[in-house]
Amino acid sequence: MAIQTTDKRTLLVETALQLFYQQGIHAVGINEVLKAAGVAKKTLYSHFASKEELIAATIELRDRRLRGWLEFCLTEQPDGAPAIKAIFTALDDWFNERVEMLGPFRGCFFINASAEYGEADCPIFQRCQQHKLALRQLMLKHCEVVLGPGEEAEQLCDSLVLLKEGAIISAHLLGDKSAALKARDSAQKLIGVAGLMGVSGLMGRL
């Protein structure tokens, strides 16, 4: 994760993201970010009005990066069940730190950030929420390919989202680095059940 850029703003956001993700947001002061980035305080405050704006920028960066990476992981996959499987496989790569872009695994930055800024009306919390909603939308798209649009796809999507979030927590807090693969297995079972209950015969696609 060596940072290489001439754009000071980008450099600051990259550095802050690294530190915030590794140590927690409240635990990292502005001065620490500045020292690590080798940037002067004046420069920071010419780009951001406050620490809170810097935090918001790190969340946006992480959001772009995580979604970009996930979409990249799906480029080779057909939509529907294979893509869903690939999402969980991608999580496994993340947990086991095979994705250099995402850095050492320390849980989900959005979950962590919203633990520190958990008021529902806080802009930081809302950005975290938007990220999770966007990922749910991605999941829903593939569920609809499997089951067709409708209530059943929504239900399957919700279940898969639960498994995904649960896997992130288990990988971090329980230290279970195989959580993504367990979630993938469970996901396949749920897709199978949903297929059986809906249009029969789809289970074979798994």
Added chain:
Amino acid sequence: MAIQTTDKRTLLVETALQLFYQQGIHAVGINEVLKAAGVAKKTLYSHFASKEELIAATIELRDRRLRGWLEFCLTEQPDGAPAIKAIFTALDDWFNERVEMLGPFRGCFFINASAEYGEADCPIFQRCQQHKLALRQLMLKHCEVVLGPGEEAEQLCDSLVLLKEGAIISAHLLGDKSAALKARDSAQKLIGVAGLMGVSGLMGRL
């Protein structure tokens, strides 16, 4: 959650837990805890060597309280599948703030705390981990009643834990207060599949 006690130590821990849970640990200073509790600083430092010890005590209190509540919810239930169902029903009560003892829902205190104290060698992180392991043990007990001891019960248990953790995150971050019921449905499907794959005929017990 009106606190009523003459024991200063208990009063401090109760107050600190409330504030830490609602606002985050780093976001609440010692002085704020003291003011809310109406206790002098000297008293605090006669019971705890540092803020960190107070934090540890709040985690222990929350652990005792949450596990006690969960076990109480299971007293009327037979072991196995009904107990598992009851666990998710209890989560639903929690998310929708029908459990006064647990206070307004703001996610999982242990997940939140480990977001702020996420180093694997940090004692606070380890206490959070122990809590999650204890709950997994409870879940495993009931999975073993359903499937008998062995690899399959472990697998089912892992899946159910994923659903449980995912439900907590979805309820908090996505604001989906019905996450526990969705998780309960998914859990029943997974128990059904596991039953089918293992000793057949157990699915009827659901």
Added chain:
DNA sequence: AATCAAGGAGACAGACCTGTCTACCCAGAC
């Protein structure tokens, strides 16, 4: 060569943090 803008370095203000310490109060034991 002269000018000028961007950024580096860091002092500083004012607030807040943890943790210590002093001074006082008051109920109960003797």
Added chain:
DNA sequence: GTCTGGGTAGACAGGTCTGTCTCCTTGATT
């Protein structure tokens, strides 16, 4: 009545935090 221990109240030290401001360097442009 006197003493004592537990508690209150809060000043204080020493540190860190965010955010502002000043002084200086440097490199590009005119």
